[in-house]
Amino acid sequence: MLDERQVGSLRFRLDLSRPIYEQILEQMSSAIARGDIPLGEKIPSVREMAQALRVTPNTVMHAYQEMEREGLTETRRGQGTFITTSQERVEQFRTELAHRVMEEFLQKMKSLGYSWEDILKYLQAKRGGDSDP
Amino acid sequence: MLDERQVGSLRFRLDLSRPIYEQILEQMSSAIARGDIPLGEKIPSVREMAQALRVTPNTVMHAYQEMEREGLTETRRGQGTFITTSQERVEQFRTELAHRVMEEFLQKMKSLGYSWEDILKYLQAKRGGDSDP
DNA sequence: TTAAGTGTATTACATGTTATGATACACTTA
DNA sequence: TAAGTGTATCATAACATGTAATACACTTAA
Secondary structure, three states: OOOEEEEOOEEEEOOOOOOHHHHHHHHHHHHHHOOOOOOOOEEOOHHHHHHHHOOOHHHHHHHHHHHHHOOOEEEEOOOEEEEOOOHHHHHHHHHHHHHHHHHHHHHHHHHOOOOHHHHHHHHHHHHHHOOOO | OOOEEEEOOEEEEOOOOOOHHHHHHHHHHHHHHOOOOOOOOEEOOHHHHHHHHOOOHHHHHHHHHHHHHOOOEEEEOOOEEEEOOOHHHHHHHHHHHHHHHHHHHHHHHHHOOOOHHHHHHHHHHHHHHOOOO
16 A cells, blocks of 8 residues: 555555545546546456555445546446546546636635735746746 | 634634634634734634634644644743744745645646646636736 | 633543445346 | 456444543733
């Protein structure tokens, strides 16, 4: 249950500071959102994933069920769990999540007394030292 | 324990989704960071705050102790809890926190596949519709 | 000296979330 | 039929959080 575990083409970084199912959910959702997993692709079964991550199947199922609730996956009893084939849904999810992240960020900065000017200045200054993939 | 409670000049918004002591800590820390509470000021006693927020003194003390660990307050046994008189410490705290918030934000956006261009574009577009305090 | 108001510590208890482990059932495919 | 799927349930444990009550040490002011 330490740092990194590889499952197929997916790499997971798990720690004990937060719920495991939440970390699985986030990291798989992000992978789907940024297009790292092809649409319609079958993902590892609950048991397989559980064994690879050294967790209980229940924990993996918890994450899988959340993904299905989000419309990111389709589960077929007896067959497995598959990434949705709806490109539109994935893009919508990505946009909504980005929007939420953005709002949360701005709210926190404003609560610390930073203005729009400050935030943009800070970001552009920071960009100078970083790479731009 | 619902939404808003006023304590002196401070306004608190508490909900049950997250630890109460954490919300008290965050909201007081932000108030200090943005200069809403004068340096050296005495803040409400543990019991007073507990009564006002309808929480147990233990919960308030938990938050107060965290603030002292951060160097934001000084507690004097028998007298009360006071905001630090060190302007430098407050500014340092504000900067460090902003830096952490910024890094977390960028990491999340990058994990969703957004580039620097995207992020800056998104922010500047959003700024158009908002006010700039 | 006394009383009231501080921060602090301890103990016990209740609750909810998280995770595990085991088992069982329903469905699909080969 | 057998193996591999998702799914459900139950018991258990661990942990964080919050409440409640009590006690102690210190400071200040009456």
